[in-house]
Amino acid sequence: MRLARVFAVLVIVGVGAAAFRLSFATLRDLAKLAHIPASDAWLFPLIIDGTIVQATAGALVLAKSAERKFFTWVLVVGALVSVAGNSIHAVAAGKELPAWLCAIVAAIAPISLLVDTHGLAVLFRASQSNPVPAPAPAVAEAEEDAPTAVEEFEEPAAPEPSASVVPAAPVIPVAQPIPVSRPVQPPLLPVSVPIGS
Numbered sequence: 221m222r223l224a225r226v227f228a229v230l231v232i233v234g235v236g237a238a239a240f241r242l243s244f245a246t247l248r249d250l251a252k253l254a255h256i257p258a259s260d261a262w263l264f265p266l267i268i269d270g271t272i273v274q275a276t277a278g279a280l281v282l283a284k285s286a287e288r289k290f291f292t293w294v295l296v297v298g299a300l301v302s303v304a305g306n307s308i309h310a311v312a313a314g315k316e317l318p319a320w321l322c323a324i325v326a327a328i329a330p331i332s333l334l335v336d337t338h339g340l341a342v343l344f345r346a347s348q349s350n351p352v353p354a355p356a357p358a359v360a361e362a363e364e365d366a367p368t369a370v371e372e373f374e375e376p377a378a379p380e381p382s383a384s385v386v387p388a389a390p391v392i393p394v395a396q397p398i399p400v401s402r403p404v405q406p407p408l409l410p411v412s413v414p415i416g417s
């Protein structure tokens with residue numbers, strides 16, 4: 221079983237490297253066909269594949285979180301963009317892309333930046349909302365392990381009520397409020413005074 225797992229990992233690594241290399245070359249050529257300068261065209265596949273890698277990592281890290289749905293959607297959309305880009309490159313066959321398609325290719329970089337930045341914020345927020353539980357105090361464990369001796373003792377008898385009567389405190393009348401010699405004036409409102417002539 222272990223040998224089969226090692227073989228499967230090696231196959232996946234080999235297929236992944238070959239697929240990345242072919243997709244990289246194809247998306248780089250697509251960027252050139254969309255009028256992205258040749259010196260910067262290599263960034264286009266990195267943007268698409270980088271977004272896919274971040275979405276995959278986010279989906280794995282947040283496997284038990286509701287935030288995983290965002291990364292799953294980004295992963296699906298990123299994969300569709302990559303597949304569509306590879307397909308468009310094949311159909312274009314080295315010809316210049318139409319203007320509307322060049323605009324879509326040009327829009328992918330800033331959209332990926334927004335999505336990746338939001339993904340980073342989601343990961344930070346998820347790490348702050350899942351605090352690490354504090355370890356239980358060692359004293360509690362020691363108390364559980366130590367044997368406890370139970371002593372038997374007789375409970376004290378409840379005191380019997382005494383028959384003596386406590387006299388009530390004398391009632392003191394409440395003093396009447398002191399009358400005010402002049403009425404309270406309501407606050408004055410500010411008066412507007414014209415300034416100048």
